[in-house]
Amino acid sequence: MAIIRDPSKESVQARMNRIRNKTLPILWSVFRYLLIIGITFIIIYPIISKFSVAFKDKQDIYNPTIYMIPVHFTLDNFKIVLDLLDYWPLLLNTMIYVFITMLLTTMSTALAGYGFARFTFPGSNLLFALVVLTILIPMSTLMVPMYLHFRSFDVLGLVRLFSGQEGINLLNSYWPSIITSATATGLKAGLFVYIFRQFFRGLPKEIEEAALIDGAGGIKTFFAIMLPNAIPPLITVTLFSFVWQYNDTFYTSLFMSEGALMPLKIASLPADANQFLPSIMGLGSSAKADPNYVALVVDTGILLAILPLIALYLFVQRHFVESVERTGVVG
Amino acid sequence: MKLRLSLTQKRSMLGLLFIAPWLIGFVFLFAGPLLQSILFSFSKLVISPGGYELEAVGWQNFKDALFVDANFNRILTESILGTVVDVPLILFFSLFSAVLLNQKFRGRALARAIFFLPVILASGAISAAETSGLINLVGNASVAEELGTASGQFNVLSMVRILTEAGFPITITDYIVEAVMRIYDIISSSGVQILIFLAALQAVPSSMYEVAKIEGATAYESFWKITFPMVSPLILTNMIYTIIDSFTDSTVTRTIYETAFKTQNFGLSAAMAWLYTIVVSLLLVIMGIIVSRRTFYQN
Structure with a gap:
């Protein structure tokens, strides 16, 4: 008896193949996007949370219903940090030094x-x-x-x-x-x-x-x-x-421990904030600052410290990748 | 009288001229201090107004560092173990990311920009400020604690349960949990490594992949048979870079710094630094031997 192929079966298989050929790349690209978005989130999350914290008003700290987007926007944190760090001269000084x-x-x-x-x-x-x-x-x-x-x-x-x-x-x-x-x-x-x-x-x-x-x-x-x-x-x-x-x-703390440089000031910001916040807010020097508020101010300070870098990075990031590829570190 | 030099002599003089700044720096600011540091580690150093005085004490500083100092032993072991744990994770993650970022997809430029962001933001100052901020927080009442758990870590306990129930050995479970807990650290310290791997991937000739495809190799096969061998020399480079990079922000470095400048015990600090150097070099040598045995060199 001649072997008669079942035409319907074959077409099913062919269709299955076709579907597999189409769906696999799509699945992979979905998976890839999920991965990339996940990793991106992990990298960006601290920065976003700092942004959210920086605009937060004091009264929002203890509000448990707030996630990320503050209810009371304020620029007070920035003002305090600019004051505490003496920010603009500090930034200029640091930039000159680094340059x-x-x-x-x-x-x-x-x-x-x-x-x-x-x-x-x-x-x-x-x-x-x-x-x-x-x-x-x-x-x-x-x-x-x-x-x-x-x-x-x-x-x-x-x-x-x-x-x-x-x-x-x-x-x-x-x-x-x-x-x-x-x-x-x-x-x-x-x-x-x-x-x-x-x-x-x-x-x-x-x-x-x-x-x-x-x-x-x-x-x-x-x-x-x-x-x-x-x-x-x-x-x-x-x-x-x-x-x-x-x-x-x-090196900065080794050679210039008293210098006005960004990394040093940021590292000592928590202590400074603890010490000077009460008097800045007009509570008198004997009062103790709310640690949560200090953390808020420190986060704002960190944000201000990395903002110049992020701004620069936006301009140069394209060269960053390309130039490393062409430096021949590899070959 | 004019000095007559042959062309090769002239060239070598010129070469010395080019490296002169480095050579001066090396002699006065590297080799000199290095020898001094050996000397310091065997002496007791007393700072006087005009300079310092040395008093030889033999191996005392090393003994103090290893057996008397309460923390150094533990910190050194922890730091080295941490590096040993981190190196494979960082290598794996950076190779994986590099392969991912080397593929063509929409938004690749953005993804690359974000993946290298940690290179820019890896700062000792920021991490110092953040830890002390956290200590501030934890030192406070239950509200702070609640805030901390709400904003921070995800819950790993459920994952531990799943893994143990799935029958994984405890050590592997530990390792995976550790990796998940440290995922931010790992991601944020693999920026440069991703960059290096990416550059290596770009250097792989695409004709190899074409041939493999024609011969019927799957993507998985061509990764292990082409991509991996071609980038394997860079695994060594990246491993060395990772280990060196871990010095910058390690607790050992901080301890050595504090021993020198807070407790003014310069001799002990030098001894600690040398112990650290020796241990790290051993680590580099061992890992280097292990990796370079398996490395494939195309040329």
Whole structure:
């Protein structure tokens, strides 16, 4: 007997296949959106909740029916925090500080990265291994000697020679950060040297040879030809150095514990708020601030501290991803 | 008299010129302090108005750090264990996110922007302010507590029950619960790692995937046979980065800082710092060996 295929059965199977082929991608994309939205929510939730808290009036704190959107909007929290932090001068001060260190770090690390990528000199491999060592050693190891070093700063005993003093106390000035970033030993500088080196190694050697034949010296070649070609790592390094410097509490509290810088002020904001809130609200200095209200003010302060970064990020985020992709960290 | 140098000599001089800023910094602000720090760890350091005086004490500081100090032992172990737990989670999450963000879908640019937001916002200052704010809150009455539970953590207890009833061993349940509890920490500390993995994924030639598709490989197969081997060298990089990044905000670093500048015990602090360095280097070496054995290098 001939095997007669059941036409209806086959068509059912074909239809099933077709449905599966169509539904699987749709299911996957729904699943993917769920995942992405979930993770996004986890990342954004703290920021949103800070926004919600920042506009909340005092009387809304104890209202359990409020979720996220306050009933009584107010800008009082902002006023108090602007006052407590002395915000605008603080922000300006911090920006200047961060900008200077960022520029110096980028310059010194770009020079070093190029030097390691293109030149061979006695011990160049060993020296580069030492760059990697600077990345790997935790900074707390160097903390005390660095502190003492800048407490009585002296280069090869020159200061002592001329003024007879035991060196200059550079703490609580910009100098420790300026010196460390200009000499590529600052915050995560080793990593930046590494990034630049990887990128410059990836550029074709022919460009430099052409420049050399046309009569450009090594330094001119670097500034006129290599640096303009190194936009991706430049963006990456400036961005990271800016952000990390802005957020850094370790070096700032080590070198500038009394300085007016954003990270320090934010870290001490809870204590400050506790202390000064009663007198700001006109309750007299003996009164104790409501801890929930202090938390409210602290959250507002944190929001004000990260807002400049978020604003900057909105402008540069596109470059952020692209430049890291093109820096050649990977290859 | 003019100094005559060969071209190679000139080039090497030029190279030294380029790295000069770094070299100066390295000698005076890294190597010097590093040696000093070793010296400090074996001495008692007394700050005097004009500088400091050292008094050799041998291994005393190390003994104090390990056996006398009440907290250091515990903090060090906890911090290292925390890193060991976090590293696989961060690696897994960042690779997963990178693969996710590398696919084409509507709103990808926005999703990417948000996923990298934690890179910008990871701040020691903010976390410090937040913890002390929380302590403020918890120090208060029941209202504060209620507020805390209402706004914060989700309830993990039900998940623990489900997992144990499903017959998972206790250790795995613990690990999963731990991971869920720390999900914000994990997500917020994997920004750079996602970036690196994403860059690696972009570097994988698309022809490989085309070939795999023609040969009939499923998406799952092509992930394990193409994507994973191609990005595996970056797993090592990311692992090292994760471990280094964990120094920045670790309790050990804070303890070392406080030992030095609050209790003015600089020698003990240096000893602690060295112990930390040694333990972390061991960790790096061990994990490095484990990972690099399994790494696939295309070239």
